[in-house]
Amino acid sequence: MEFSFESDLKEIKCGVLFVCLTKEALKKEKKGLLEEFIEIAEKTDDFKADKSxxxxIVLPKGFKxxxxxxVGLGEEKELEKEDLRKTVGVLIKVAKAKKIEEIGIAFKSNFKEKDWIEVCSETPILADYSFSKYKSKPKKKEEEETKIQKVFFGTKKSSELEKIVKEKEIIAVNVNLVRELVNENAKDKNPFLLAKKAKEICKKAKIKCTIIEEKQLKKLKAELILAVGQGAVEKPRIVVLEYFGANKKEKPVLLVxxxxxxxxxxINLKPTGYIETMKEDMAGAATVLGIIKTAKELNLKKNIIALMGLAENAIGSNSYKPGDIFKGFNGKTVQVGNTDAEGRLVLADTLAFGVTKFKPKLVIDYATLTGLAAHITGGYSxxxxxxxxELFKEMFEAGNTVFERVWQLPLYKEFSEDIKGEISDLINASKNKYGSVSFAAAFLKEFVGETxxxxxxxxxxxxxxxxxSExxxxxxxGFGVRLTIEYLKK
Structure with missing residues (x-):
C-alpha cells in the first residue's frame, strides 16, 4: 500500500475522497472549500455530520x-482516537466493496494532525487484511477481492508526518504477519514447520534465530515442555530470537x-464447540515474533530476546497423562492435574530457561492461556x-493509546498456596474451580524467580x-504487537 500527501484537496486524484467532519467543523467548512458540497449534502441527505x-457527491466540480x-464524526467532545480508527476501517470496507483501489482521506476536527495521520497510516493496512489463501480464484475479474493500493492524506507533507507514516506502516504490516500465522492451518504450522517459518522470517529481517530441538531440551532437562508434546509426531522446540538495539551490556527485555x-x-479432550479453533493457541508465539521483527525494523533502542515455546498437544498412545509428575528446567516437580492446562507447562520451561540464560531486566509473556479470561473482561481487554x-500503569496507558487494552487481576499469595502439590512441588491445575486466570499466573510465577x-x-x-470489527x-x-511497541517506546 502506498501513501501520499496533498494539502490541496482539489488536487487529490482518486476514486473517492473521504472528508470526515465533526459537527463543529461542519459549521466552519460552510464558509470554506466545501461550502457548495455541504449545501448539496444538507439538501439531499439532511447531512448534519452526525456520527456515521x-x-x-459524484464528480464534484473542481475536484480531481x-x-x-x-463523513460525519459527531460532536467534538465525544470523539476519541478509536472512533477515528473505526471510521477509517469502515471507509476502507466501503471502498473495497465499491472496487475502488485509490482513496483520499482528510479529517476536519480538533484532533492533532499527527493523531489522525497515525490512524490513517495503520488502519487501512489493518482493515484491508483478509485471510483468503485457501479460497478458489474467482472466474470473473470483477469478483476478485479489491485491495487498496494507494491512500492520499489531505494535508501538507512534513518530515515528522512521513516518519509517523513509516513507523505505523511497519507496525501494521507485522500485525498482519501475526494474523496470517495464527490463521494458518494447524497441519501447516506444527512445531517443526512453525520454527522453520520463524527462521525464514528472521533471516530476511536479519534477526538472529536459534532453534533448540528435542535432543537439546532433554539435555536441559526441560521435562514439562517435552511432556506436552510427547504424543505428537513433531516434537517440541524453543525458538530463540535475538535483537540488540542498545549497548549489549544492557540487560534485555525477554518476551516469551x-x-x-x-x-x-x-487426554482431557476438548469438547465440540471449543476444539475447532485451537489452531489459534500459538498466538503468543506468533506475537513475540511480530514484536521483535517490528522492533528491529523500527531500530528501537532496546535489547530484546524473544522465545517461542512450541509444542502440539496431541492425543495418542504416547500422550502425557493426568497424575504423571515431571521435573521442570528449574528443578521444580509438577503433577499433571489436567492435560488441557498444557500452555503453562510449556511456558514454565521456556520462562525458566530464558530467565536463567539471558538474565533479563523484565519478562513479558503472552499466552492464550485460559478460556475464562474472556468471561472476566467480556472480550474487551x-x-x-x-x-x-507498579508495572501496570504504563502497560495500561499504552493499551489505551492503541486500543489494545489490558486490565489487572490479583495475584494473591493464596493462589500460590492452592497450586502446591501433595506428592510434587506444584500441580498444573488447582482444585479450586474459581480464579483460573490467577491460578495459571501463580503457576508461571514459580518459574521467573525475582525478575x-x-x-x-x-x-x-x-x-x-x-x-x-471495523x-x-x-x-x-495480531493483538499485542501494537501494545508492546507502544509500551517499549515509553
Missing part, C-alpha cells in the same frame, strides 16, 4: 477525485510466547498479572471468533 452519517464523500500449534486438550504492581515479570493472558483478544477480520487479530 455520510453523503456522496471521481467522488467526494462527506506460548506456541501450542494445536491444542486437542490431550486482555488480562494483566504481575509480580510487581520483574508481566503475564498477559491474551485469550480474550487474540482471535475474533464471532464477528469482524478494522479486523474474523480470525487472528
Amino acid at each position: 452519517q455520510s453523503a456522496l 477525485a471521481k467522488k467526494l464523500s462527506l 510466547g506460548k506456541g501450542i500449534t494445536f491444542d486437542s486438550g490431550g 486482555s488480562c494483566f498479572l504481575s509480580n510487581k504492581d 520483574d515479570w508481566i503475564h498477559l493472558d491474551i485469550a480474550p483478544s487474540a482471535f475474533n471468533h464471532e464477528k469482524e 478494522y479486523c477480520a474474523k480470525g487472528g487479530t
